[in-house]
Amino acid sequence: VLEHTTPEGITWFQFASLAACDGLVTHGIFSRLGGVSAPPFASLNCATIVQDDPEAVAENRRRVAAVLPNLQLITTRPIHGSNVVEVLPETPGIAQPYMRVLDARADIMITRQRGLGLTWAYADCTPVLLVDPVHEAIALAHAGWRGTSQAVAVVAIEAMHASYGTRPSDVIAALGPAIGPCCYEVDEPVHAAFTAHPLASQHMFFSTLSITNQDGTSRESLRVDVLAANRSQLIAAGVRADHIEMSGFCTGCSTDLFFSHRVENGRTGRFAVVLGLR
Numbered sequence: 065v066l067e068h069t070t071p072e073g074i075t076w077f078q079f080a081s082l083a084a085c086d087g088l089v090t091h092g093i094f095s096r097l098g099g100v101s102a103p104p105f106a107s108l109n110c111a112t113i114v115q116d117d118p119e120a121v122a123e124n125r126r127r128v129a130a131v132l133p134n135l136q137l138i139t140t141r142p143i144h145g146s147n148v149v150e151v152l153p154e155t156p157g158i159a160q161p162y163m164r165v166l167d168a169r170a171d172i173m174i175t176r177q178r179g180l181g182l183t184w185a186y187a188d189c190t191p192v193l194l195v196d197p198v199h200e201a202i203a204l205a206h207a208g209w210r211g212t213s214q215a216v217a218v219v220a221i222e223a224m225h226a227s228y229g230t231r232p233s234d235v236i237a238a239l240g241p242a243i244g245p246c247c248y249e250v251d252e253p254v255h256a257a258f259t260a261h262p263l264a265s266q267h268m269f270f271s272t273l274s275i276t277n278q279d280g281t282s283r284e285s286l287r288v289d290v291l292a293a294n295r296s297q298l299i300a301a302g303v304r305a306d307h308i309e310m311s312g313f314c315t316g317c318s319t320d321l322f323f324s325h326r327v328e329n330g331r332t333g334r335f336a337v338v339l340g341l342r
């Protein structure tokens with residue numbers, strides 16, 4: 065990934081593969097640095113749902129929007145499912161400062177419309193960015209463990225195919241910072257959710273670590289690698305392995321740069337990921 069820092073102190077990243085789609089897309093993976101929110105939301109928190117000061121969130125969103133000019137930031141409330149919403153200028157929603165919030169509840173946004181910045185604010189869930197340079201279409205997906213267990217990345221590819229004629233072999237994909245197995249202990253219901261899904265069950269990236277407790281006893285700890293699962297699902301859907309770029313960041317290991325819901329015990333902010341057509 066490419067790292068940028070603005071004069072105001074906003075550190076943000078871009079995928080080399082998407083930056084190379086020059087003239088077609090604008091995108092940014094924002095860190096938590098360079099905003100105005102106080103702890104535990106320090107500092108570039110872009111979500112209103114986390115009890116942060118709404119004025120601070122508005123200022124943070126203004127700063128994000130200023131880094132990516134000519135994009136109207138648009139989001140929707142994710143529900144950890146696999147619903148798709150096509151984003152058009154007339155798609156119903158409400159205006160917040162520097163952010164349009166669609167009424168639709170969905171974890172996949174797709175569009176061919178220029179100037180609309182598909183945006184979600186993340187803390188551990190996998191940001192899935194998809195670009196079809198042939199049909200000039202994009203998708204952004206929100207893939208936590210629930211979404212990944214419903215193959216949300218594959219649903220996004222299928223939605224692009226149905227709506228725009230996208231061929232998976234043309235898609236440029238990028239997976240943003242998300243929590244890695246090093247930091248993500250899960251329980252049996254998570255494993256069961258993957259097992260129960262016809263597609264997700266073919267892309268199981270579970271492992272077991274032996275953890276030493278403070279009293280010297282040890283226990284088994286179940287881990288899941290949602291980034292690897294999403295990557296594997298995309299390849300199975302026909303995306304070329306050499307067309308998938310990974311950010312390399314685990315949010316849990318990188319709380320200096322990103323918010324991590326798990327590692328920060330649920331009291332933290334959300335960092336913005338934006339993808340739009342120029």
Ligand SMILES: [Zn+2]
Binds near residue numbers: 244
């Ligand atoms: Zn980690």
